[in-house]
Amino acid sequence: MRSLRLPIASRRSLIAIAAVALLPGPARGQETETERAAARDVVRTLDSLEQSLGIPAMVAKLTGPDAGRDAVTARARQLMATELLAMGDDITTHPEIGFTEHRSVKILADWLTRHGFDVTVGVAGLPTAFVARYGRNDGAPNLGVIVEYDALRGTRGAFHGDQHSTQGPIGLAAAVAVAEYLTRTHTPGSVTVFGTPGEEMMPPVAKTVMNDSGVFRGMDVIVRSHSSMVTSRPAPGFGTCCMNIDGVKYTFSGAPAHQLTAWNGRNALTAVIHFFDNVDGIRSNLRPEARIQGVIVEGGAAPNVVPDRTVADFYVRYPDEVYLAQEAAMVDDAARAAALATGTKVKIDHYGQLRDGIGIGTLGELGFAYMKKFGATNVQPEPGKPQGFEETGSVSSEIPGLGFTSQTSSAPNHTYEMLADATAPIGHHGFTVDAQAMAAVLYDFATHAEYRAAVKKEFDAVRGLHDRYTDELKKVYTLPRVPDPQ
Ligand SMILES: [Zn+2]
Incomplete structure (x- = not known):
């Protein structure tokens, strides 16, 4: 999978467009306020281009x-x-x-x-x-x-x-x-x-x-x-149509045991449930346009055997790919945290991408x-x-x-x-x-x-x-500074 590859030659046309960037244009384009604000110059250039085309x-x-x-x-x-x-x-x-x-x-x-x-x-x-x-x-x-x-x-x-x-x-x-x-x-x-x-x-x-x-x-x-x-x-x-998407599969690995002596095992179902809770826990620190939804495609086989393998399949979405990278990293960390808390292990597979x-x-x-x-x-x-x-x-x-x-x-x-x-x-x-x-x-x-x-x-x-647009977005989506605890 790859994202956009843009030829250098196409950037030449940018200079030609910039020359007509004086006409007032409606503030159209892009899905979120942040995207519009960050990419104001690009959007303005875009609007001028649209106007010039008649x-x-x-x-x-x-x-x-x-x-x-x-x-x-x-x-x-x-x-x-x-x-x-x-x-x-x-x-x-x-x-x-x-x-x-x-x-x-x-x-x-x-x-x-x-x-x-x-x-x-x-x-x-x-x-x-x-x-x-x-x-x-x-x-x-x-x-x-x-x-x-x-x-x-x-x-x-x-x-x-x-x-x-x-x-x-x-x-x-x-x-x-x-x-x-x-x-x-x-x-x-x-x-x-x-x-x-x-x-x-x-x-x-x-x-x-x-x-x-x-x-x-x-x-x-x-x-x-x-x-x-x-x-x-x-x-x-x-x-x-449907935002940029990362398709990600999270496979948790535990150890089986009898339900009555579950301390002999490690519960991969508990891990995947924790993972969903962790994702809900970070939603308020994600931008409101983020959309994260997953399903548990493997959840264990029987109530009397501690599940040693579970799998969740997630689509992580955001209108642009720059913030999506941060969002997807936070979801991955939520999975790692769930594994750590339950003594299980997680394999993370970013198996597919849909891009701008x-x-x-x-x-x-x-x-x-x-x-x-x-x-x-x-x-x-x-x-x-x-x-x-x-x-x-x-x-x-x-x-x-x-x-x-x-x-x-x-x-x-x-x-x-x-x-x-x-x-x-x-x-x-x-x-x-x-x-x-x-x-x-x-x-x-x-x-x-x-x-x-x-x-x-x-x-x-x-x-x-597009390259200019992506560069502008990178400037606004800075990560907060989280200091080491004193
Ligand atoms: Zn469809």
Whole structure:
């Protein structure tokens, strides 16, 4: 796993942006007040960049009358209505957790094959990852569509409480509608669909593994959709859908003994319970945006045997990776303290990371305008936190992209109610909005060279600011001085 790597060359664009940093800009970008304050200069530069791009006029022009776009979005809508909503319902009712999504992948791959795509299932060493290239692709621009299909791991078994089940059908509708248009009109461009497994699981972080093995190389833009309670408008900047995450496994080792003579053993269950208490104990000394949650995946085998092995699995989250490092270190210490107090030992395994991505206004604002145009509901007009096209993490820090999130449920993510909405009118409506908006943005990207240039210019500039942003954050997150006891 790695975090962002930024080329020196991209920093050159920073100088060009700084030159126009005189226009007043709205204080947007970043998730917390501390981040905004610490990175004030970076955020100001970002705002000036956004202003200089003239995004509102660009969006107004692109969303105006366009017969070609209307044909493409009508085709996406028709595919959803006649085949793909039903496909989504089918996948919803046959849930498969991450890296076991064989049935779902076969359904998507077979449909893509029937619509002229060459599909390779099993890429980057992941059996349920796939790449589908349209057979009549014709050079650049290269349009990528990411689809997911894994279900959540629930106590009642797998369930699609995050509606990944219809992400595939949405992406297929947009991909086929645009691919057919490019071919029909002899417009240069290529469409590729990427099937990315196990979004709700790590390790491995599937998209990062796929990115590292070059699966997304050459893409000029990547789009993706995701379920939501609201139709959201992401701000440009550095961010993720769900914060930066460290996945950490804590394995406690004790010694077994009879329950009646427990002094002959060391209790690993007591250790893991202490660990949870210790984590609760440090919460008030953590910044309020921190989110720490764990589950005990092994808790012992029988009440009359002192458990000699327990395992807890934690996701430690924070909006930025700089403070996250401090937070994760405190959680690790809480585990060590629990082991020390109980005479057990702990092994700490930081097994996965999700890191900052990049969100840009040229894509975000256009996508938001199209979602509204196609009838999205529960629209939140204020720009929210930046979303590096959501959970794609490292991919979104290297390739410009956008996640579409129109309202698809009246319930929060990861609930049985959101599952129910996946096959209900509210879900079907939102999915159809997403498919049309996705098709429209891909169409605009393929057919307007000046729009592509603006996307690239903004992306390179934001990317170039990331190192400066991280350096500023390091200055504010100083550790308190804790003196030796006298
Ligand atoms: Zn999800």
